Amino acid sequence: MKINIPESDQERIVIVGGGFGGLTLARELKKQNYQVVLIDKNNYHQFQPLFYQVAMSGLEPSSIVFPFRKAFQGEKNIFIRVTEVERVDTDQKQLHTPLGICNYDYLVLAIGADTNFFGNEEIEQKALPMKSVSEALHLRNRILTDYEIALSVTDYEKRQQLIDIVIVGGGPTGVEVAGALAEMKRYVLPKDYPQLNTDEIDIHLVEGADRLLLGMSEEAAQKAQEFLEGLDVKVQLNAMVTGFDGAYATLSDDSKITTHKLIWAAGVAGNKMPGLPDEALVKGRRLAVDRFNRVQGTQDIFAIGDIAYMEEPDYPKGHPQVAQAAMQHAKQLGKNFKRLSKGKEMEPFSYKDLGSMATIGRNRAVADLPGFKFQGAFAWLIWLFVHLFQILGAKNKVSIFLNWVWNYLTYDQSLRLIIRPKEGPADVARE
Numbered sequence: 001m002k003i004n005i006p007e008s009d010q011e012r013i014v015i016v017g018g019g020f021g022g023l024t025l026a027r028e029l030k031k032q033n034y035q036v037v038l039i040d041k042n043n044y045h046q047f048q049p050l051f052y053q054v055a056m057s058g059l060e061p062s063s064i065v066f067p068f069r070k071a072f073q074g075e076k077n078i079f080i081r082v083t084e085v086e087r088v089d090t091d092q093k094q095l096h097t098p099l100g101i102c103n104y105d106y107l108v109l110a111i112g113a114d115t116n117f118f119g120n121e122e123i124e125q126k127a128l129p130m131k132s133v134s135e136a137l138h139l140r141n142r143i144l145t146d147y148e149i150a151l152s153v154t155d156y157e158k159r160q161q162l163i164d165i166v167i168v169g170g171g172p173t174g175v176e177v178a179g180a181l182a183e184m185k186r187y188v189l190p191k192d193y194p195q196l197n198t199d200e201i202d203i204h205l206v207e208g209a210d211r212l213l214l215g216m217s218e219e220a221a222q223k224a225q226e227f228l229e230g231l232d233v234k235v236q237l238n239a240m241v242t243g244f245d246g247a248y249a250t251l252s253d254d255s256k257i258t259t260h261k262l263i264w265a266a267g268v269a270g271n272k273m274p275g276l277p278d279e280a281l282v283k284g285r286r287l288a289v290d291r292f293n294r295v296q297g298t299q300d301i302f303a304i305g306d307i308a309y310m311e312e313p314d315y316p317k318g319h320p321q322v323a324q325a326a327m328q329h330a331k332q333l334g335k336n337f338k339r340l341s342k343g344k345e346m347e348p349f350s351y352k353d354l355g356s357m358a359t360i361g362r363n364r365a366v367a368d369l370p371g372f373k374f375q376g377a378f379a380w381l382i383w384l385f386v387h388l389f390q391i392l393g394a395k396n397k398v399s400i401f402l403n404w405v406w407n408y409l410t411y412d413q414s415l416r417l418i419i420r421p422k423e424g425p426a427d428v429a430r431e
Contacts, residue, residue, distance in 0.1 A: 001100040005079050010035040013337065014095060014104040016085050016273075018045050018068055021305030021326035022110030028334025030075045033341050037079045037102060039095070043068055046133050047391055049323065050400075052173060054136040056180040057144070057188075057416045058407060061133045063399045066392035088275035090298060106300050108333065109287065113268035113306040113321060116284070126246050127264040130173065137419070139263065144418045146260055151195055161260040163201045166249045168241045169266035170207030171214065172358040175224050177263060178205040179360035182231035187411040203233045204257055206249075208240045208266075213366070215320060216356050220366035223375040227360040241266075268321060270307045282309050286318070291348035293333050304329035312350060319351045323390075328352065359383045362408060 011034055015022045018040035029036045047064040054061050072078040083097045088107065095102040115129035128139050143165070150162040165181060167174050181203050189198050205212075205228060211221040212228075212235070225235055236251075241262065243250035249257045270285035277297035282288045286309035288296040293308060295301045305326030309318045319325040328351060336346040355369035357379065365380035367373070384404065391397050407413050 003081060003083075003097065003100045003102045005035075005037060005081070005102070008035045008077075010077065011105040011341075012037060012103065013106045013108060014039065014102060015108045015110055016040075016095070017110035017112055017305075018042070019048070019110060019112050019305060019326065020323040021112075021330045022108070023068075023071070024327045024330035025108060025110065025304065025334055026072070026078060028331060029337060030072065030078055032077075032334075032338055034337065035077050035079070037081060037104075038068060038072075039081050039083060039085060039097070039102070040068065041082065041084045043080070043082045045071070045392060048131075049387055049390075051130050051133065051136040052177045052180055054133060055130060055139040055143075055177070056184055057140055057413055058180065059400060059403055060415060061137055063396050063403070064391070065133060066396065071392065085273065088273060088301070090275060090277070090301065093300065104300075106302065106337070109273060109295070109301065109303040109307055110305050110326070110330070111271040111273060111307050113270050113284075113286075115264060116267040116269035117264065118267065120242070123241070123244050123262070123264065126244050127168070127262040129264050130177070131268075139261075141418050141420060142261055144416055147189070147193060147196065148418075151193060157258065160200065160202075160258045161247050163196070164204070164257070164259045165202075165261045165263065166204045166206060166241070166257050166259045167263045167265060168206050168249075169264065170205060170209065170212035170235075170237070171265065172356070174205060174207070174263075174265040175212055175228065175358050175360055177265065178203060178228055178233045179231060179364065182228065182233050183361045183411075186231065188413075188416075191412065192416065204236060204249075204259070205233055206236045206239050206241055206251065208238070210238055212237075213356075213358060216358070216366065217368050217373055219373055220356075220358070220368055220375065224358060224360055224366050227364040227366075231361060268306065276301070284309075292336060292346045293329055293349060302333060304333060310349065310351075315351060320353075322356070324354050325351060357383045357386065 013034045014037045016039050023045050026038050044065040044067050050064045053059040068080045083099045086096045093104055115131050117124040130136050146162040150159050153159045167178050185201050212224050213221045240252040241249050242252050244262045249262050280287050280296040287303040287307050289303050289308045289310050293302045295303050306321040332349045357367045359365040363377040363380050365383045366375045367379040
């Protein structure tokens with residue numbers, strides 16, 4: 001059975017994944033002479049850099065997502081299908097999905113990366129990742145539920161398990177989560193839970209390297225650690241979490257930290273796509289691509305974004321797995337598809353580093369921009385502007401801006417709601 005997509009004399013480009021790379025490429029192709037099919041398991045784009053603000057009750061989930069169909073209203077050559085790809089048949093040039101088979105002339109994989117637990121099954125089963133809106137919402141529910149329970153617990157050890165939090169990974173996500181939790185502890189929880197002694201709450205940030213923010217400058221790393229420690233975050237460097245049983249996190253030196261919540265932000269691995277040549281798979285489950293983003297061992301399959309591993313002279317270990325790399329891949333590939341349609345040769349890709357930033361609460365951020373390195377309030381304002389500019393939809397931009405202004409003025413949000421999805425009769429009937 002085939003997926004119901006109109007046949008056309010145009011060549012068909014199928015894009016799997018609607019993240020930064022996939023969405024950007026679809027927008028580049030919408031006015032070109034191709035039939036474009038965008039496949040994603042969700043019907044919306046997720047703005048991943050702000051997942052942590054959803055988890056920390058700073059933003060509503062709806063403000064950082066944008067429906068694909070809204071983005072492509074009126075576009076005649078864009079077709080969206082909400083499903084998952086089970087495997088690729090490179091010989092037949094087909095994708096196998098639960099909805100049926102989808103043929104392609106060109107296939108672009110923008111499937112991104114998922115949380116990497118480095119083979120530790122115990123941690124994978126019990127830790128809290130944050131790679132989707134639903135996972136961020138689940139983390140928010142867990143934090144708030146545990147604080148509600150902690151109010152009624154008299155045993156000190158059990159109460160510590162409920163209120164203490166461990167974050168694993170000192171990259172931008174880990175640093176931003178730790179800063180947001182520390183501000184919640186300092187400014188919000190004393191008002192919401194006056195009966196709870198917030199001095200008992202310990203927030204731990206554990207990093208295996210000898211400094212935070214490995215992808216940024218030494219100055220940024222030192223300042224980020226200074227900001228976090230000023231917010232009473234317990235930063236532990238040269239330490240690794242080797243186990244987590246749901247009550248205690250075990251470190252590489254066999255010490256234990258009491259906690260019911262282990263937030264895992266320690267690494268990513270590429271999402272799997274069965275059916276591709278074995279030689280294309282490299283470290284971190286990424287797909288080796290040439291300078292045209294073409295997957296090794298194929299002629300008509302391309303990969304962009306986090307899943308793509310491309311070496312070039314300035315980046316012998318591949319490009320950083322960040323949104324800017326994904327969008328730059330997509331824009332260049334869009335231009336190359338246009339060149340192909342005109343019978344021209346493709347042009348090789350070169351990555352341009354636009355800088356890195358991380359925020360550690362209000363008026364605290366670090367920024368490494370081309371030619372400039374700065375920290376503090378100005379870096380924080382730049383971070384706000386850049387992220388607000390990248391959000392899709394005018395309504396979302398306004399909503400987030402107003403939320404940030406209100407939070408800045410009041411140190412408070414009314415978003416601390418425990419919302420648990422309930423399975424309805426229709427969901428049961430479909431299974």
